[in-house]
Amino acid sequence: MAKKTVVSSTINGSSTEFLCEPRQSLLEVLRDTLHLTGSKEGCNNGNCGACTVLMDGKPVLSCLVLGVEAEGAKIETVESLAKNGQLAPVQQCFLEGAALQCGICTPGFLMATKALLEKFPQPTEHDIRFHLANNLCRCTGYDKIVKSVQACATAVR
């Protein structure tokens, strides 16, 4: 077994050190080592987006990042959204817009939406569909998700 490496990252605003093997993905580290189980494992090959987290502000698929690559990086997971028991606006809008059913894809959609609204505070429907194309949902049919993102953009304006 390859030697475990000490990795130092900022995860959800806190300086965090963890030990991991080179073959472990960031998703495995988040879920199994750090017990941040919000990020979900869907396809584990980069197609579904359920494991989306922000790495230095950019949305990435944590199943396609090695834990060791997080050295020095700033990672944000879905656990960073709600503060003191209050949902973030994007969570509130998904909830009110019924933009979820089984919920597996939701943390990934929320993180991609957070990044989207930072890049495009007033996104067009095309912007939304294009930027969320790497997030798959097998329940909602996407329309409610798109409408909830639009509602969130309006709410935070």
Next chain:
Amino acid sequence: MKDFGYAAPESLGEASRLLQHAAGSVKILAGGTDIIVQLREGMREADLVVDVKKVPELQELTFSATHGLRLGASVPCHRVYEHPQLVAAYSALVDASKIIGGWQIQSRASVGGNLCNSSPAADTIPALIAHHAWCEIASPRGKRTVAVEQFCTAPGKNVLQKGELLVAIVFPPSLSHSGSAYERFIPRNEMDIAVVGVGSRVQLNATGDTIEFARIGVGAVAPTPKYAQEASEWLAGKPATEEFFAQAGELAKKIASPISDMRGTAEYRTHLVGVMVKRTLLKAAERAKVFINH
């Protein structure tokens, strides 16, 4: 995923030495969006993974109107399409970088990695061919250069030998009255693999009605992406009209030797080469009319 060692060298010399002297199989990690999947699914094996993102030369993105573009091999796609000057000067590259995977993939995947993965359907390679880009390869023995159209040798294979590393992709300057475009045909709007992908570039005369030269790169219709040399050279001196672009499309079909699979039959793909060559030439010519290099 099988066990492997990991190294993240911080200089080109250190990276070269690691690649040269490592025992067993070594794989290079840039964005990781292909190699991590391949290692996990057992399609490739590694005893050592060398993460090259910390090598400064591989993160370099240098553009000037007079010297062209130097694109480090591990520069992620988003840095290409977010660069305001590249959008006009290297439109085909920007089109391709925007369409690879989804946003999350573009945050990590690099043009250099797309080239080294050497898929016949890679989106950036036809665009690189259209831009007449070449590859700068380093090893402990020194540097060598290879034209992009010579780089891939078979599906998933390329000219890189043990100990060699793709450092950068180098682009000649983009001239006034030139334009380029990359488009692919896919059944969905996003997140699919090209059934056919075509990158085209044209250089027009100052009045914008005649083609001075053209370069067309075609993907997904042969074991490697191809330079459509005959069609490209035929266009020189021809009027920049839809009729001539359509004829270039017919000529480009000659280099297609596609497979049939669930995305399309060989006959369908060959037909699409004609359609996509015409479309990208038209778009490139439209862009050429508005692109004045300063």
